[in-house]
Amino acid sequence: MATCLVTGGAGFLGSHLCDELLRRGNRVICVDNLETGSLTNIEHIRVPEFTLLHKDIVEPYFVDEQIDFVYHLASPASPIDYLRLPLQTLKVGSHGTHHSLGLAKAHRARFLIASTSEVYGDPQVHPQPESYWGHVNPIGPRGVYDEAKRYAEALTMAYHRQQGVDTAIIRIFNTYGPRMRPNDGRAIPTFMRQALTGKPITVFGDGSQTRSFTYVDDLIAGMIKLAESGYHDPVNVGNPNEFTLLELAEAVIDITGSSSEIVYEALPTDDPKIRQPNIDLAKEVLGWEPTVQLRDGLQRTLDESGVDMLVGAAR
Ligand code: NAD
Numbered sequence: 001m002a003t004c005l006v007t008g009g010a011g012f013l014g015s016h017l018c019d020e021l022l023r024r025g026n027r028v029i030c031v032d033n034l035e036t037g038s039l040t041n042i043e044h045i046r047v048p049e050f051t052l053l054h055k056d057i058v059e060p061y062f063v064d065e066q067i068d069f070v071y072h073l074a075s076p077a078s079p080i081d082y083l084r085l086p087l088q089t090l091k092v093g094s095h096g097t098h099h100s101l102g103l104a105k106a107h108r109a110r111f112l113i114a115s116t117s118e119v120y121g122d123p124q125v126h127p128q129p130e131s132y133w134g135h136v137n138p139i140g141p142r143g144v145y146d147e148a149k150r151y152a153e154a155l156t157m158a159y160h161r162q163q164g165v166d167t168a169i170i171r172i173f174n175t176y177g178p179r180m181r182p183n184d185g186r187a188i189p190t191f192m193r194q195a196l197t198g199k200p201i202t203v204f205g206d207g208s209q210t211r212s213f214t215y216v217d218d219l220i221a222g223m224i225k226l227a228e229s230g231y232h233d234p235v236n237v238g239n240p241n242e243f244t245l246l247e248l249a250e251a252v253i254d255i256t257g258s259s260s261e262i263v264y265e266a267l268p269t270d271d272p273k274i275r276q277p278n279i280d281l282a283k284e285v286l287g288w289e290p291t292v293q294l295r296d297g298l299q300r301t302l303d304e305s306g307v308d309m310l311v312g313a314a315r
Contacts, residue, residue, distance in 0.1 A: 003027040004115050005067050006101055007057055008074035010037035012179050018042060019073060020220050022049055029063060031055050036081045041179050057096040067225055068109040072100040073114040086144040093148025101159045112168040112227045113156050115234065117275060118146045127276035129160060130234045140270045153234065160232055166313030173238025173277045176297065177216030178304040182312040189247055192310045195258035205267040210248030210274045214239040215297035218290040225286040238277035239290040255298045
């Protein structure tokens with residue numbers, strides 16, 4: 001049995017990771033300050049192998065037992081959160097990543113950082129392979145997130161090269177599934193909430209911008225495979241099937257049986273027009289590729305969350 005520390009373990013992805021690590025027989029220490037996560041995401045976990053440490057990792061933190069893996073996920077992730085919390089986002093990417101890498105070093109643990117497709121910024125290369133260095137606006141409103149993650153990747157490689165820490169970098173593309181917050185501003189929970197309440201579905205721009213959506217179970221499987229590999233360079237984990245936002249809105253309307261109309265709003269600043277991962281590396285080094293396609297994943301999200309949760313009526 002390995003002991004896995006998960007920063008951000010009470011968040012959307014972190015709570016699914018805790019579930020899966022426990023299911024595989026590991027001990028899990030979840031470290032979270034509940035800034036954007038919630039106890040609701042982990043209240044179903046009632047086993048002695050699970051511990052919650054309520055801590056802000058921007059401050060140094062220590063754990064007095066052997067740790068084998070550090071999964072570093074803590075960071076605001078939705079634009080609605082990092083635009084509200086710009087300094088915290090920069091600090092958790094810098095100080096928080098330093099402290100988590102220091103912890104991994106002290107425990108000789110394997111360290112995995114949850115990075116993002118946003119490190120590519122404007123996708124001048126499409127689909128994006130790991131070798132694309134990106135084109136990011138450092139001073140735009142989204143820069144706090146994109147640059148924090150780019151710094152965190154640089155820091156991770158520095159700890160690896162200079163300090164010998166066993167590190168991994170996963171570049172996560174848009175992921176969805178149960179436990180997304182109905183009001184977190186991301187397309188899938190927003191469209192689902194609007195469709196289920198009969199409100200107009202708000203598509204930004206003309207809806208022709210594309211995204212590639214990964215179902216959470218696929219993402220978590222790829223993340224654990226990467227953590228358990230010996231690989232150090234960044235690996236894209238995402239579903240390469242690309243949809244326009246309009247196609248997504250139509251799929252949500254269809255699956256929820258909604259009669260909502262689609263309305264159009266202004267595009268946010270620096271919103272990428274296209275987004276698609278090249279996952280050749282994940283296939284080669286991890287033997288990983290996604291298995292859940294969009295309609296199936298949307299249906300599972302609806303079935304597992306329940307309507308009350310998706311519209312924000314559940315507590
Ligand atoms: P989330 O907001 O649901 O989870 C983040 C968690 O980190 C929350 O529980 C929050 O309370 C915690 N946290 C934030 N600051 C903290 C701090 N200073 N100390 C302790 N805990 C702190 O977001 P998510 O969607 O689950 O994303 C998890 C990670 O995956 C993030 O690093 C994000 O950048 C990355 N990621 C997510 C996606 C996606 O589609 N969900 C895409 C790319 C990258």
